[in-house]
Amino acid sequence: MKVRLHIDRVVLDGVDLPPGSRGALRASLAHELASRIAAGGLSDALASGIAVPAVSAPPIELAHGTAAPKLGASIAQSVYAGIGGRR
Numbered sequence: 001m002k003v004r005l006h007i008d009r010v011v012l013d014g015v016d017l018p019p020g021s022r023g024a025l026r027a028s029l030a031h032e033l034a035s036r037i038a039a040g041g042l043s044d045a046l047a048s049g050i051a052v053p054a055v056s057a058p059p060i061e062l063a064h065g066t067a068a069p070k071l072g073a074s075i076a077q078s079v080y081a082g083i084g085g086r087r
């Protein structure tokens with residue numbers, strides 16, 4: 001199965017990322033989300049090939065100063081909760 005996922009924007013309220021850490025966050029999010037999709041698939045609705053304008057995902061809580069790679073992985077976990085096949 002080929003999956004094409006486009007995330008237009010990730011909004012992080014109250015998160016202060018160090019300069020130059022956006023790339024690490026982006027890479028971590030992409031890697032973790034791809035791993036979760038490969039392992040667990042997609043929900044039946046998304047696997048049928050529909051496009052959705054938004055996904056509801058549970059909030060994440062982070063400690064102050066969380067590193068970008070951990071933040072990316074946490075975001076991916078939350079997003080996968082909204083699109084994943086295994087609940």
